[in-house]
Amino acid sequence: MKIEQIYTGCLAQGAYYIESDGVAAVIDPLRAPEPYLERAEATGARVKYIFETHFHADFVSGHLDLAKKSGAKIVYGPGAQPDYDIYESKDGERFELGKVTIEVLHTPGHTLESATYLLRDEEGKPHAIFSGDTLFIGDVGRPDLAQKMGELTERDLAGMLYDSLRNKIMPLPDDVIIYPAHGAGSACGKKMSKETQDTLGRQKMTNYALRANMSKEEFIEEVLDGLLPPPAYFAENVQLNKRGYTSIDEVMRTGAVALKPAEFEAVANREQVLILDVRDKAEFVQGFIPNSIFIGLDGSFAPWVGEMIPGVDQAILVVAPVGREEETIMRLARVGYDNTLGYLDGGFASWEAAGREVDRIETIKADEFGQRLEVGLDGKVLDVRKPTEFAGAHLSMASNLPLSDINRYFHAFQEDEKYYLHCGSGYRSTIAASMLKSRGFEQIVNVQDKVGEIVAKDMSGAA
Numbered sequence: 001m002k003i004e005q006i007y008t009g010c011l012a013q014g015a016y017y018i019e020s021d022g023v024a025a026v027i028d029p030l031r032a033p034e035p036y037l038e039r040a041e042a043t044g045a046r047v048k049y050i051f052e053t054h055f056h057a058d059f060v061s062g063h064l065d066l067a068k069k070s071g072a073k074i075v076y077g078p079g080a081q082p083d084y085d086i087y088e089s090k091d092g093e094r095f096e097l098g099k100v101t102i103e104v105l106h107t108p109g110h111t112l113e114s115a116t117y118l119l120r121d122e123e124g125k126p127h128a129i130f131s132g133d134t135l136f137i138g139d140v141g142r143p144d145l146a147q148k149m150g151e152l153t154e155r156d157l158a159g160m161l162y163d164s165l166r167n168k169i170m171p172l173p174d175d176v177i178i179y180p181a182h183g184a185g186s187a188c189g190k191k192m193s194k195e196t197q198d199t200l201g202r203q204k205m206t207n208y209a210l211r212a213n214m215s216k217e218e219f220i221e222e223v224l225d226g227l228l229p230p231p232a233y234f235a236e237n238v239q240l241n242k243r244g245y246t247s248i249d250e251v252m253r254t255g256a257v258a259l260k261p262a263e264f265e266a267v268a269n270r271e272q273v274l275i276l277d278v279r280d281k282a283e284f285v286q287g288f289i290p291n292s293i294f295i296g297l298d299g300s301f302a303p304w305v306g307e308m309i310p311g312v313d314q315a316i317l318v319v320a321p322v323g324r325e326e327e328t329i330m331r332l333a334r335v336g337y338d339n340t341l342g343y344l345d346g347g348f349a350s351w352e353a354a355g356r357e358v359d360r361i362e363t364i365k366a367d368e369f370g371q372r373l374e375v376g377l378d379g380k381v382l383d384v385r386k387p388t389e390f391a392g393a394h395l396s397m398a399s400n401l402p403l404s405d406i407n408r409y410f411h412a413f414q415e416d417e418k419y420y421l422h423c424g425s426g427y428r429s430t431i432a433a434s435m436l437k438s439r440g441f442e443q444i445v446n447v448q449d450k451v452g453e454i455v456a457k458d459m460s461g462a463a
Helices: 032-042 064-072 154-169 202-206 216-224 233-245 248-255 261-268 283-287 301-308 323-333 347-355 367-374 389-394 401-406 426-440 452-462
Strands: 003-009 012-020 023-027 046-051 074-078 094-096 099-104 115-120 124-133 178-181 273-277 315-319 338-343 360-363 379-382 399-400 419-422 442-449
Touching: 003 032, 012 032, 012 099, 012 178, 023 094, 032 046, 032 064, 046 094, 046 419, 064 074, 094 248, 099 154, 099 442, 115 154, 154 216, 178 202, 233 301, 248 323, 248 338, 261 273, 261 315, 261 338, 261 347, 283 426, 301 323, 301 401, 301 426, 315 323, 315 347, 338 347, 360 367, 367 419, 367 452, 389 399, 401 426, 419 426, 426 442
Parallel strands: 023 046, 046 074, 124 178, 273 315, 315 338, 360 442, 379 399, 379 419, 419 442
Antiparallel strands: 003 012, 012 023, 094 099, 099 115, 115 124
C-alpha cells in the first residue's frame, strides 16, 4: 500500500494518491491531472476512483479532467447532486482498491455532502482517514459556507459537525492517521496547524474541537467564534465544482498566448481587461505597466487573487517572470480564473525596450520610514494586516484597513492626501499600493520591509 500526500503550499491544500496492487485512487485532486497520471504510469497502476470529500470552495477540483483522461469513477458522499455524472456513495459503503478498502463516512457539517474516507489496510484494520474539511490538524472546517438561506443556519451545520466528529471520527482507534485537505494558511478554518498530518489520538489531546466532555453548545460557540467573512470567490468556486468547468487543456490553449508589447497594449485597452503583474514585489515597484495590479507568485498568490479580483470571469492579461507564464495561468485556473487572454512576451523588459509608458510606486525601507516618523510624517499611516495582527501590536498613529477590505473602501481615500502603507513584509502593502494607484491615487508610499522594531519602539514610547 502506498499513500502520497501532494501538498500545494500556495493553497495550503493536500491532495492524495493511494495505490495498492496496481490500482490507484486520488482524493481531492487539483486542476491539472498530470501529477496523478504520471504517478500511476510510473508503476503501471490504473486510476480506478477519484474521491471528492465535498464541493470545495477555495479551489476548483481536477476531478473532471482526471476522470476523462483516466476513465476513473468520480465518487462523492451522500446528497451530492452535481450537474455531471458521479457515483453518489452511501454512508458505510466500501470500495475495494487492490488489497485495501476505502470506507465512506458521511460527516456533514462543513457541507451537507461532506464525506471522510476511511482507509482500511490489507487486514481490514483502520489505517488512515482522509478528512477533507471536516477535521484539520488543530481545527475543524468552518460551518458557515454551505448553509441554505431559510433552511439551515451556520449553527445548524456546526451542530451537525459536532455529531459527525463524535459519532463517526472520534470512536476510531487513536493510531489512525489524519490526512486533511488543508493546513495553516487556508481560509477554510481559523486555527490550523502547519503540520499536514497527525494521529487521531494526538488530536484528541490538542485539538480544541475534540475536547473531551465538550457539549454541543460549547462546540458551536467556539467553532463560530472569530470567523472572518469568507473570500468572495468561495461561492463561485463551489458553483464551478457543482456545475462543471472548462477543460484545463482549453484554458491553457487560450490563455498561454504570447503577446508582443503592441498586441498586449491593444488587448489591454479593451474595456474590463485587468493587467495582473506577478513578479517579485521589489521589481514591480521599480516599474510597471500603468494600471497594473500586483499579486506576486511567490506569496499566497491564488488566495489573494480570489480575494482581490472580483468575479472569476474577469478578463486578465499577465505580466510574469520569463519562464513562469504558464505556471501563472495554471495557478489562476486553480481558483477558477479561466479567462486569461495572454501574457506579455519577453516579460516587463520587452515593454520597457519598446519604449512604452511605465509607472512606479514610491517605496521606502523600514529605516527610512522610522526616520520620517521621528520628524513627523506628512501623511496617514495605513496598516493593511488582519485585525488580529493589528490588535497584537501596531503603530500608535496607524489605522487598520485590512487588505481584504480595500475594495470596499476606495471611496474613503482622498486624492490630495498622502498614505503610507505597511504590512508585515511588504507583500500585502504592495498589493494595496498597486490597487490604489490603479484607481488614480498618486500620493502613495509603500513601506516594503518589516516594521516590527519600529512598532516595538513606538509602543515602548507610548507606554
